[in-house]
Amino acid sequence: MEYLTDLDWQRNLNRYGPEEQKVLLALSRDGYRWRTRDRIMEVTGLSPGVVDSVLSGLINKNVIRPSFSRKKEIIFGLRERVDAVLTH
Amino acid sequence: MNNDGTNSRKSFSGNLGRVLVFFAVLVGLGIVGIVLSAGAKREIAVFLIWSVACLLSGALVGFLFGVPKISQIDAALKGKPDVRTYRQLVNTNLEKISDWLTTIIVGLGLYQLSKIPRYLIALADFLNGGSAEGHQRAFSLAITVYFTILGFLFGYLATRLFLSGLFAQADKGATEVVELIKETAQRISPELLSQVLSKAPTEAIIEGEQSFQSEKRDNVGVQFSDVDEEPETSDDEKRDLDKTFEKLTKKTGE
Numbered sequence: 001m002e003y004l005t006d007l008d009w010q011r012n013l014n015r016y017g018p019e020e021q022k023v024l025l026a027l028s029r030d031g032y033r034w035r036t037r038d039r040i041m042e043v044t045g046l047s048p049g050v051v052d053s054v055l056s057g058l059i060n061k062n063v064i065r066p067s068f069s070r071k072k073e074i075i076f077g078l079r080e081r082v083d084a085v086l087t088h
Numbered sequence: 089m090n091n092d093g094t095n096s097r098k099s100f101s102g103n104l105g106r107v108l109v110f111f112a113v114l115v116g117l118g119i120v121g122i123v124l125s126a127g128a129k130r131e132i133a134v135f136l137i138w139s140v141a142c143l144l145s146g147a148l149v150g151f152l153f154g155v156p157k158i159s160q161i162d163a164a165l166k167g168k169p170d171v172r173t174y175r176q177l178v179n180t181n182l183e184k185i186s187d188w189l190t191t192i193i194v195g196l197g198l199y200q201l202s203k204i205p206r207y208l209i210a211l212a213d214f215l216n217g218g219s220a221e222g223h224q225r226a227f228s229l230a231i232t233v234y235f236t237i238l239g240f241l242f243g244y245l246a247t248r249l250f251l252s253g254l255f256a257q258a259d260k261g262a263t264e265v266v267e268l269i270k271e272t273a274q275r276i277s278p279e280l281l282s283q284v285l286s287k288a289p290t291e292a293i294i295e296g297e298q299s300f301q302s303e304k305r306d307n308v309g310v311q312f313s314d315v316d317e318e319p320e321t322s323d324d325e326k327r328d329l330d331k332t333f334e335k336l337t338k339k340t341g342e
Contacts, residue, residue, distance in 0.1 A: 003332045013336065021336060025329055034297065037276065043325045052277040059283040066284040070296040072268055074276070074284055082297075 004028045008080050009063060019046060023054045027064060027078045034067065034075040034082065104250055111242050115143070118234055125227050135231055138215060142235035143242075149193065150243025155186040156252040158259070178259050208232065265293055 009016065009024050016024060022044040027035055041051045055076060058064045065082055069075045118139060126132045158178050197204075212228035273281055285293075 003328070010336065013339070018337070022329065022333055025333055025336070029325070043329050045326060049277065052280040056277070056280045056283045059280075059287050066288045067292040067297040068268075068288060072264075072296070074272060074288075075297065 002030050004030055004081075007078065009078065019044075019050055019054050020058060022046065023051065023058065024063070024078065027076060027081075034069065034077045036069070036073050036075055040076065107242075107245060107249065111238065114238055115235075118231070118238070122231065134215070135228075139231055139235040142232055143239035146236040146239025146241075147243030147246075148239075150240040150245075151247045151251075152186040152189050152193075152243075153240075154244040154247030154252070155183055156247075156255060157183055158255075268293065 003025055005028075007028055010028075013021065023040055023046070026040045026043050029035070037051060037055065040046075040055070041048060044051065046054070055064065055066075059066055059076075063079060064076050065079050067075050067077065067082075119136065122135045122139065123132055126135050158180055200207075208229055209225065211232060212225045215228040215232075216224045269281075269285070272284075276284075
């Protein structure tokens with residue numbers, strides 16, 4: 001599995017800091033539209049505090065959307081990927 | 089879980105439909121009886137209104153008899169009176185009222201049993217303008233008893249078969265949401281928690297992300313429906329991410 005490279009956020013890279021880019025990249029993994037906070041932490045190597053603050057900022061910027069999985073875990077997805085499914 | 093939910097919802101609406109059709113047929117028969125037996129339009133209107141009143145009164149009593157009792161004893165805290173924890177309990181005032189009223193209705197009913205026919209005849213006469221012939225009286229009595237019993241049965245069945253389930257579901261859902269929020273609050277920062285709660289759809293908190301369901305309908309495939317709760321090879325992905333991140337950074341530099 002690879003990372004998607006044709007996403008909107010990648011065309012506007014300058015809007016995001018390095019930590020934000022890492023989190024956004026983790027959310028661009030092909031095959032996984034939703035990722036848990038723990039997995040984001042694992043693959044980005046960022047600390048829990050940083051991940052929380054980055055996720056919070058990205059939700060605020062309307063770039064990502066939080067939700068809950070069937071197992072009631074908090075999950076995060078890029079709006080441009082996850083909202084497309086709902087509007088189909 | 090979602091399949092079970094969908095199936096139970098389908099069977100719920102199927103049963104509800106059958107019960108509604110059954111009672112609609114009986115109400116329809118009653119109305120046909122009124123239209124055929126009553127002469128003038130005004131008389132029909134009076135009997136129709138009276139039937140609706142009987143139906144609703146019966147349904148209310150049926151509801152009171154059918155209100156479920158809720159056990160709120162926490163198994164973990166049972167026998168430990170000293171343990172004090174904050175938790176919300178379901179308001180059971182309606183349950184208590186239903187208990188009192190049903191006891192009063194049954195008690196008074198039994199006590200006044202011998203007088204009930206007299207009251208019913210007086211009621212039938214009243215419906216017919218003070219005095220009634222034999223068949224008019226019988227008709228008014230029949231309408232009263234028929235619609236009251238029908239209403240009672242409907243109220244009781246609807247409460248036992250459908251409303252009890254809905255009450256239980258709502259209570260369980262509310263408790264689950266509170267527990268979920270409490271559990272989540274221990275793991276993430278308050279800032280992120282408030283963002284998640286304000287931006288995550290309410291249905292997702294209760295049933296899980298809605299797009300999973302729409303994906304299944306569209307047959308997009310299982311692969312994209314799944315969340316990565318089951319870890320794949322984490323180190324590989326970390327390496328991949330670092331590599332892609334480097335490429336991206338270079339691209340930004342250019």
